Amino acid sequence: MIKHYFSNILSGDGWQQDLLMTVDPSGRISALAEGSAADADYSHSGYAVPGMANVHSHAFQRAMAGLAEVSGEQADSFWSWRNVMYSFLGEINPDQLQAIASQLYVEMLKAGFTSVGEFHYLHNDINGQAFSDRAEMSKSIVAAAQETSIGLTLLPVLYQYSGFGAAEPKAQQYRFTQSLDQFVMLIDELQKRAGVVPGMNVGVAPHSLRAVDPESLAELMNSIPKSMPCHIHIAEQMREVTDCQNWSGQRPVEWLSNNVELSNRWCLIHATHVLAEEVASVAQSGAVVGLCPITEANLGDGIFPAGDFMNRGGKIALGSDSNILVSLAEECRLLEYGQRLTLQSRNILGSMNTSTGEQIFTQAVSGGHQALGRPGNAGLEIGGRGSFAILDPKHPAIIGKPTRAIIDSWLFAGDNSVVKDVAIDGKLVVVDGHHSAEEAILNRFGTVMAELVASL
Numbered sequence: 001m002i003k004h005y006f007s008n009i010l011s012g013d014g015w016q017q018d019l020l021m022t023v024d025p026s027g028r029i030s031a032l033a034e035g036s037a038a039d040a041d042y043s044h045s046g047y048a049v050p051g052m053a054n055v056h057s058h059a060f061q062r063a064m065a066g067l068a069e070v071s072g073e074q075a076d077s078f079w080s081w082r083n084v085m086y087s088f089l090g091e092i093n094p095d096q097l098q099a100i101a102s103q104l105y106v107e108m109l110k111a112g113f114t115s116v117g118e119f120h121y122l123h124n125d126i127n128g129q130a131f132s133d134r135a136e137m138s139k140s141i142v143a144a145a146q147e148t149s150i151g152l153t154l155l156p157v158l159y160q161y162s163g164f165g166a167a168e169p170k171a172q173q174y175r176f177t178q179s180l181d182q183f184v185m186l187i188d189e190l191q192k193r194a195g196v197v198p199g200m201n202v203g204v205a206p207h208s209l210r211a212v213d214p215e216s217l218a219e220l221m222n223s224i225p226k227s228m229p230c231h232i233h234i235a236e237q238m239r240e241v242t243d244c245q246n247w248s249g250q251r252p253v254e255w256l257s258n259n260v261e262l263s264n265r266w267c268l269i270h271a272t273h274v275l276a277e278e279v280a281s282v283a284q285s286g287a288v289v290g291l292c293p294i295t296e297a298n299l300g301d302g303i304f305p306a307g308d309f310m311n312r313g314g315k316i317a318l319g320s321d322s323n324i325l326v327s328l329a330e331e332c333r334l335l336e337y338g339q340r341l342t343l344q345s346r347n348i349l350g351s352m353n354t355s356t357g358e359q360i361f362t363q364a365v366s367g368g369h370q371a372l373g374r375p376g377n378a379g380l381e382i383g384g385r386g387s388f389a390i391l392d393p394k395h396p397a398i399i400g401k402p403t404r405a406i407i408d409s410w411l412f413a414g415d416n417s418v419v420k421d422v423a424i425d426g427k428l429v430v431v432d433g434h435h436s437a438e439e440a441i442l443n444r445f446g447t448v449m450a451e452l453v454a455s456l
């Protein structure tokens, strides 16, 4: 048993003071009641908040952050960025992937993310051939999660085609492709691994409607357990919308709503370009929309109508996607600011007389853990997991503020440096802004960066 005392804690009942939390050896909260610091193993004078789920990450892309910010001869777009990304990923081997992912996961933990949904599509070797162990690249992701202690929802990606109508994959996409049968075998193997790796579970990710055909999607949904999380990229770019309309006569979210049973197992990543009726149908389905505001801004995707969606009871979650910048505060802030700039108004995602930041944060904690199939992580309550972050009460953005403004002060006026300590299942993995393995992980990442940049 590990006992933590909190001066201030954001539990399912809002802010509470002077609580003692007992976390059992399995990482679950077995007691949460009034208590004193004298009875605790650890005493936290800051502000405790639930750990955040990061529902959408492509770990290897962290290594190309900052390498695609120079304009070319033609107008730049998501599609020209994708060409840079393809040339970069052509070189990455399993050891390099682990080095990059470990660095990324340390950064996520230090930002306040305690679990990550890794949308993992780099399955084959640099020549596009399958490894003798089909889980070779997946194992690098698992090892990075174990090395850093972040909770991992591994979302292996089914990727078959280069475009709508089953267009043959391009040569640069051979690292992603496999048959549906091979993919289902990979899922089976990873589920067995998840049974022995603490903090790991498995979902599936049909990449997008352009990369998976309807028959395979239907067969996949029939081949996996009914409760398994299912994530898909959808309607990120207008070209994807028009291509989908040319192919099917329907918009991507419209097609998905009409052809799969959308429910709370689904996470629709981006869903940027939607009409009001699509917003309403997703909100009603119980599916989560996984928003990645920093990446969506960086790639020039557009802005999802999050205010309308949340007003209809829609569930949101946050993802760092391309990992161009890892910042929980900035993701929340940019989500709200995108709405403000579009609607020329303020406090769009809050409800009447409540903290906007707190509303975004708690909704994203709840929706994020639903999307990752980790409902026990969604709040600091008895029976849930003891995973939390402590905000520094002496940080300039926080000091002297009333409790009701702490989350707003972190998200709108602060950054990662507000996050002081982070615990996973009751165990502190970040202390005073420092992860115990971060120096070794950074050194290894530096070596890999030099190798990758030299090969560009």
Ligand SMILES: [Zn+2]
Pocket: 056, 058, 119, 233, 269, 321, 322
């Ligand atoms: Zn993505």
